[in-house]
Amino acid sequence: MMALQIEQLSHSFGGLLALSDVNLAVAPGERLAIIGPNGAGKTTLFNIVTGIFRPSAGRIRLLGQDVTRLPPHRRAQLGLARTFQITTLFPRLTVLDSVLLAVQGLDPVRFTLHRPREAYGHLRERAESLLAEWGLADRCHAVTGRLSYGEQRQVELILALAGAPKVLLLDEPTAGLSPAETASVAEMIRRFSRDTTILLIEHDMDVALELVDRITVLFQGRVLAEGSKDKIRSDPEVAAIYLGTDDA
């Protein structure tokens, strides 16, 4: 059984074909990078996998189950998590409150309304242990919107990890970060549990190559190349796209 299987996926916005006949299979525990120039359809692919968009055609299986028609929250309940390219954190909540929301999202008490949240100590314990594990414990009472950009990225990753996801989609986790911040975020990703299957969209080739086992190249909505890091590195077509020597 594949952790994530995408079959003949196509998606168009109006007349614009964003994804065309994309096939992709990711094994449990595997780490796959999806690379490609701007507009290749990488984020659209993530939006479809998480259920934010419904695809024009094709099928998505998560851990063997067809989730093509499930809403985002149901997919999250099945063990799918993601980060966003544009930070959509809870800017006015504290770091601890944000992580509590993430922890609570997959907990049976998430819909309880007759007792205050403090009555459920296990939520706070889990949130605090996550923050301690990822080195943000001292920032737990800071308002998220006032954190540095790099710290916000760390919060973003912690929110995605809170539910111990089986499949994790990371949309450009190092975009806009300084080299030092990039290194610390990459280090964080390297430490993620090997049980978590990871799909990573990354512009920084060095970061991508260092973190993943396998690479898929998307170009103009299609899978252009797929394979091991060495294979992709030596692929002339990929080189052409990245060096801009083609006339497409």
Next chain:
Amino acid sequence: MKTRIAIRWAAALAVLIALPAVLSSYQLGLLTKMLIFGIFAMSLDLLLGYAGLPSLGHAAYFGVAAYTVGLLALRVANNFWLDFPAGLAVATGVSALFGLFALRARGSYFLMITLALGQVLWGIAFGWRSLTGGDDGLPSVPRPRLPLPWPLTDGGPFYYFVLAFFVISILALSVIVRSPFGRALVGIRESERRMEVLGYDVWRYKYVAFVLAGLFAGVAGNLFVYFNGFVSPSYLNIVFSAAALLMVILGGAGTLVGPALGAAVIVFLENVISAYMERWVLVLGVIYVLVTLFAPSGLVGLVRQRLGSHPA
């Protein structure tokens, strides 16, 4: 910290219990009205302050409860145990129905749909004269007779009757907003998309909040028709809905106590100003502008700023 908060609440309650001893019957009536509108404003705060849903039709649930109780008490039976639950049931039912439509939209579209739905009820109350009395409203709605040693027709006992509902409402709402459900509403207000991918069925949260807000608005509507002995279409229309929004914003959205304070201020000002001029709506508008400019997080926000504590 916790005991300090408990002491503050107990002190506030003690003041509310003691106040009738020093107030004239006219002032006591005003205070009763403040409490009723306080419940109404807090119910809207659940939507606006916590879920981030700006309803401009919240008078609908207040008004429909008031009309239900008024009609039943006048035409069927003045039985508290029948009329009061019926008012709540109708308010809840109408909000459950309206929520299905309103929650298809977001932001200013949500605002417009709630406004339109509210005006539909206003139109019915205005036009269906044989049932609702049209523009004249329903006069002479009697107060309930309860097996209490003090008749509710007296201002003092009725005040305590309302105070009991006020205390129950504020306790219930403050548990709700602190519960996992209430915290999730705040998350939805801040970032709906994020909440979806964290596993929250966002629509369901918003819908339950919408219906709960309708229920508590119904509590206020029920109490109001008993208090006022009269209800007219003006308690269903947009001016009243807008006044409720203003109570919430003036007091401080997302604080519960703030909107109750805001309601008290608005009731007080309306009372004072109406004695001198007819342009109450104009005054409401001026207040709105002033609050937006000088106290965007409301009276509670101003106080917190002074005390240097950050928002919840």
